Amino acid sequence: MKELKEQLINRIKAHFPDITVENNFNYNRFDVSINKESIHSILFYLKDVMGFKHLSDTNCVDWLEEGEFEIVFIVWSPAEKIKIFVRTRIDRNNPVLETLDMIWPQLHTYEREFREMFGIQFTGLEAPDEFILEDWQGPPPYRRDFDTAAFAAETFFERPGREDAEDVREAITKLTGEEIPEFAKKYSR
Amino acid sequence: MNPVLNIFILFLGGAILTYFAGRINKVLQSLLFLASVLVPAFLFYTQLSIGQSATFSVDGITLNWSLNYFGWLFSLIVLGLGAMAAIYAVSYMKGKQRLGTFYFNFILSIMSMTGILLSQDLISFFIFWEIMTWSSYLMTIYNGNKVQSIGIKYFVFSAIGAYAMLMAIVMVHSITGSFLIKDLINAYPTMQLGMQIWIPVLLLTGFAVKAAMMPLHVWAPGAYSNSPMAYTSVFSGALSKMGVYGMTIVFVTLINKIPQGIWFREVIAWMGGITAVIGTLWAIKQDDAKKLLAYSSVAQLGYIITGIAIGTELALLAGLFLAVMHALFKGTLFMVVGAVEKQTGTTNFTEVSGLIRKMPWTFFAALLSIIALAGIPPLGGFVGKWMLYESLITSNHYLLVIVIFFSSTAAFLYCYKFLFGFFLGQEEKEWSHVKEAPAAMVVPMVILSLLMFVLGTFPGILLSPINNGLQALGYTDSYKNLWETSVILNGWGNHVVLQPILYYIIAIFLFFVVFLTLKGYKNTRYVTTKDISSSGEIPKEDENLTFSENFYQPFFRAVEPVMRRQIDKFYKNLGEGLEALFEFMRRIYTGNGQTYAIYVIAFVVIMLLFGNYLLK
Amino acid sequence: MVGSPVLFIAIPLLAAFLIPLLGMIWKESVRIVPGLVLAYLLVLSVSLLQHVLAFGPIIEIIAGWKPPIGINLVFSPFSGFLVTLMLFLGLLVWAYSYRFKRNVEYEPALKYFLMLMMLITGSVGMTLTGDIFNMFVFIEITSISAYGLTSYYKERNSAEASFKYILLGSLASTFLLLAIMIIYSQLGTLNMADIATKMHLMKPGYKVASLIFFITALGIEAEIFPLNGWAPDAYAEAPGPVGAAFAGIVVKAAVYAVIRVIYTLFDLPGAYQFLIVIGIITMVIAETAAIRQEKLKRMLAYSSIGQMGLVLIAFGFGTKEGIYAALFIMFNHAIIKSLLFFSGSYLAYNSTEKNIADVSGMAKHLPLTSLLFALGAFAIIGLPPFAGFWSKLAVLTAAADSSLWLIIALVLAVSVVELVYYLRVVNRVYFFKKEEDMEPQKPTVNAMIVMLILGAIILLVGFYPDSVTGLLHKASSDLMDKSQYIQHVLSAR
Amino acid sequence: MESVLYNILGAVATFLLAFVVGMIYGGLNRKITARVQNRKGPPFYQNFIDAMKLASKRSAIHHGIMQHFGPAFIMVSSVMSLMVVPVLTHNQWFPNLNFHGDLIFLLYIMVFGPLGMALGAGQTGNPNSAIGVTRGLSLMTGFEIPWVMALVALMIQYHTTSIVDLMNVQIQSGTWLMFSSPFAFIAAVMAMLGMFRYSPFDIVGAPAELASGPISENGGKYLFVMMSAGSVFAFVKLTLYVDLFMGGADNLVILLVKTFVLYLIPVLYSLTTVRYRTEHAIRWFWGWPSFFGLLAILQAVFFK
């Protein structure tokens, strides 16, 4: 396993010398960080040359403190049974990335979601503006600086819950005089 | 002057005058057109009495035109529907090009059909038949669409039929020495067996083409759908009935006279049944209203042919009653399509929908015609269908009745498709500008559809002329005294009394309509067709909620093996094969002088070698 | 006695020779004189025909030598009818081709009218003559002028067509001479009536051989199937009116010759069946070939051949009804095919290739011409109530009376084929889009009048066939009655 | 005048009877289904409550005149066929119109309603309705074949097309037609499965697939009339089968017993099967049922 991973890392490194590898997992996974200019070429390389044909998932992480978005592509090689997390970071204040949906068509959907939820602009992405949120006028809701509670309080009506934090069972018992059965007791608070 | 000739002179003169009047004034032309259809029709019924005749001789051939009861029966279709269609046509054709041609051919068609009905000899019958053929051909290609495919197909099939008929005519002449139909009928039972078989076969081929019977029906959908709708209502309603007219005469006066006639009857009856099934199935498949109605005409003519071929009293009555009914409802339906076409510019079900609120009267006419077409009581179609079934059952055609029944059950599918496609369904914004057709178009449709209603309850109005007509053909009718105006009965003494049924239907219908209307009248409201329970989704303006593509897909999955074979393809392949053969023939003429010289020498040599045998 | 049949040969020949001389005086006379001559001859022939119908045939003896030694002309109802028809058509062809092409120089016009006169002379002579060698001469006259007319346009294709015609025509002359030689050597006479009386003396082998040579030679002119290779090319490459002249005049004369030879000269009953067979083959092949043609005039040419096949079939029945039908078809064909050639020429006036595609959409620009073409097409197919129907009916009735059912079926089947190709053209004329580079050409007034006359005749005969049938009946009984012909000729004073 | 009044009274009485019986049978169907599924199920009169509730709906909507009239069309069909079918033998209270019509009239008046409803469904513009209608009409081409075959077999065997005559035949011979013409009975019963449109032939309404199909835009009073018409129609069908094959019924109790036994066939069959696709349903009817229909005709022709 380790040898295999080493081998793969070396192969990648041979082509992309500026990557950082975090190979600190004992199972079939290792992580690769790369700058946003090389993300297309490394994904192409992984897919077409090294056989990482399958895109398992794509995520976006809002590093508010560092002022960056991190986008993670999880690719999987059915032949080697290895998955690689390819990470790249883009500027949070100017979140622009060239579209990647020519590599994996399913990235199209992910990109639309990132655009709507994080406000990342993908140049060359051909899709309608609206994806999941209808008539959304606030800031991109997945950004960490978006305060949903405040937004909800402002937008929606509120109905406060009970203040007493009493057990429902006990309330019922009090109300009706029923006994709580033995078997039920251990599930009640 | 003889009133028979007067009518023809009026027709012909009217046609020519109308053609040229277009140069002067369009309104004058329309008026002349109406006059030259309506005036002779009026004269026909007022001046002409049964048995009136005109005889003259051309080229040594005696031509005899006279009116009998049978012709009079069909004249109701020709002149009645013709007059309605003429009124409709004036409005329908407003603003179209080449009106003169249209009117000219329209009048000639009516004239030739009247002529066919009056002809008592085969030559004038054939002449009028051919005039009818080419005038309808010119109408078929009037729009200038698909001229080479549809027009030529129609004419070639017509010609095949007509020439078959012509062959029979000269056969008759060679045997009897006369062209009079009377002489044929008299001489027929004493002819040789070969002639007894060939003459009806050839005549029936001729009539079957016009009546669109099964292997010869392929021209019909194209021709019907390609003509202007004002004409198609006559084309399908009346012109195809000329085939039925001829067939009836052949069956009643010739085939029934010989013992071998049973085979004819069985074969033609089955062909009619198969025609009905195939026509129905293909009608269901069509997305274009014209095509649908065209195939439906084929199917309906199948019933009529079956009825006539069975040849019992009831079956003949059924066939002829259906023929008249078909003229009424198919004439109306083609007019409806014409109205829709004029108002919307298309006749495709996948494009038009939800016209019911825009064109209520057209819908009313279409609804009544469709009910009649489907054979549902209390409209006239039911009477014909009922008699047809009863006659089939009482004359031991058990499997045929199943075939016919299947086809008429399947007919509900296209009936519904027609109404749904045009009038029901979503009211698209695209058609919000559509208005009801002009009154001159609506009135004929409504009159015809009300006639269907009357005939559905009082079929006796029509059955007694049919009876007279059959007697004129020499048919003795055992039902004569049993018919009443609103009772229909079969050979086993079972009957349906239509009048109380109608009253019941009206009473129940009115009761529940009143109930539905009055109950919660204030809280009952009309909502648009966009307001449907579409899982809460709000339909957008451009969203297509009309279900019209692949309308009967599951049905066609079930009948798929039947639909795979198309007789049309067979003819197409035949045509292509023939063309290839002709191409080979053409290559005999190489264009090379030496070859031609060799031909000559070869001819001489061969002749010299074999001349003794050939020329002696 | 209004005039003598010899005028039919003398006047046009004289006119043909005088035209160049007159042309030197007044150039326009080249165009006008032939028309005057033809008109005069037409009047003459009509009056003669009336006389003949009333009093029996006229036998003109030339130079006092009585038959069977001398040359004689026979103006019987049959030949008279044909002569009248030919002259009528000749007049129409003249009227039509008067100013057919604008700006034609003097010399081509001269040649054209000269040769047209020769053509008519030859054809009329063929029909009138009662002498087989004389017939040969007239055939030569006809052929030579026909060669000239075929190559009138002086183009490669016309020359080629003309050459083919010459090739086959010279074969025809050869065989005709052979036939005449055989007969003369055997019977020592050239007079038709005389030959007919002496035919039984001839040895069967010679008889058959001479008939074969006759059929071959005349068949080439009459467009019988394996011998008609020249026809499509010649029709297609000759000017439009000449096509009408070929179809209406030359071929009619040739068919007349064939029929005269078979009916009068020989007594071989097998020849009738042979006529039917060869007629069917001619008709079927020609009509099926016509459907695949791309050029308008070629198509019309094949159609003509097919009609000639039908005529031969009708003659082959050997009955009076058959002859009547054949004559009726000949009449109708002459009228209708001329109309088709005339109107077709204008529809495809500016087309160099004369393709069928070139007439597309002409109806918008030439409505009347197109209408007349359509009328002609409908009539030749045999649709009632136009002229063609009655002749077709006559053929079928005649065949039915002889119980030839298969032939009826074949004729009708071929009619369907005919219908298809004519309709294709008519549909094109009316419903297709005009080709970009085709400039419609308005017919001249005289051409229009000619076409209208033809159209009127078609309608007249269609609605009232009795207008010609009486004449046809008389003509046909004349051909049937062989002994009367012989008697008339031999007893001529 | 009196006879007219009598007729009308009889008609109303017949209608009420059919309505009540049909409703109860519908309720029993639900009850039986529930019991088979190990549920308690609604009471047998649940359908009355549903009908009453629908009738008491305050508001209603329609998309146009055809939808408004649609239920009336169905009602006409149901009531007319009820009028033509003799309910009880020799009972003067329910003679109605059954001497004015025959089997073929009945066949046609029976499709009057579905077509009228189809028009109403079409006008709603709901695609589900139209799909349901097309399925229903397609299904009809399926089950009409064996059904007509069975009827034709009966007609040609006894030389009559009248239901009354066929009943009289059974009374005179003392044998039910289901025993003397077994194949016709089998074919007819198989066709009945399609006629009732219970599972596996519930492709028209197709719960959870088409959102109740043609009636999906109808509520309140419209649905009430439709439901009543359906109940009456179910009664008519069952009575017709009893009349044709089981010798009719002399009194109401026998009628109810016979009809209920018949009714159990589609009900129980529906519980054991799942829904077919439309084309399978059509082909099913063109298979064995039509084969039995053919046998019935052969029997009628050769073993009179």
Add this chain to the structure above:
Amino acid sequence: MINDKNSQKIVDIIQNWARQHSIWVLAYGTGCGAIELPPTMTSRYDAERLGVRGAATPRQADVLLITGYLTTKTLKRVIRVYEQMQDPKYVVGFGSCTINGGMYYDSYNTIKVLDKYLPVDVYINGCMPRPEAVLSGFAKLQERIAEGRAEGAKKYKENLEWYRANQKKIIPNWVMPDYNW
């Protein structure tokens, strides 16, 4: 049960009885609560014995079940479905999410208090309510219907402007068709 007999006519009593025992439920599965309906309807709990039955379309339904949280996006559809239903009609809120947002109390796209947008007749609390609770909710609804107190539809019609204002507040782009009430 019927507390004020004088105020209700006999027809109303019968009608309410019918409405009470025939509850056709439009199971509009908006949230996780929809999974509780199959057990409610099937053999263990068998709601059909109370006359509760599924209806396929809003035209036929009496009760609109809001089974769980409602996002703003779904609310639009729910309002439309509710307005398509025929009078008298009832809304049953299902689970805590419809009452006060439940675990989605701070979500940016789910509404918290259903009765501000639609007139709720009965709330069933729980997260999720078990079938017993659902049945008890239906029983409560039946009780209210019988008493003639389940007049949410009337309330909605009377206070339409108020409801509309609330609805429009969270659905700024109001493209709903205006029904002619």
